[in-house]
Amino acid sequence: MMAALARRFAGTLLIALALLAGFTLWQQRDQLQRQAAELATATQDSARLATLNQLQAEQLAAQAIDIKLQAAASRELAEQVAALSRKHAAAAAKLEAAIHATPAAAAWGSAAIPADLARLFDTTAPAGAAPAAAATLPGGDGLSAAGAGANHQPATGRQLAAAPGGA
DSSP states (O other): OHHHHHHHHHHHHHHHHHHHHHHHHHHHHHHHHHHHHHHHHHHHHHHHHHHHHHHHHHHHHHHHHHHHHHHHHHHHHHHHHHHHHHHHHHHHHHHHHHHHHSHHHHHHHHSOOOHHHHHHHOOOSOTTSOOGGGSBOTTSOBOOOTTSOSTTSOOHHHHHHHSTTOO
């Protein structure tokens, strides 16, 4: 009897171990399926990211070429501007020389400015002195201070009527 009981216990134990092994295999199979799905997703993501990386590398290469072309164009434009600057300076010097080359121009340039006009252009007066523009003009009509208004001026209609061929 004891041997039958031991055999039954051993059989039950073997069945329990077989069920436990089956359950473990079933869990591992599910885990392997999940991991296989995750691997497939990761592989797809990796392929997509590799494609995007390749596209960005191509864009960067194209931008590098554009930058080089723009730098070359900028240098060429700077050279053109410098050449035009030199040409302009030469033309300005030639024009200046041509203007002052005639005897009439030299005489005009060396003529003295009348004192009344020189006084109007004088900007070297001391800071506390009255401005040159406040002096009396040759017609006896003095300039008023800024902001004094136009009350001292004659009406516009009388000036136009007095002018020959007035409007």
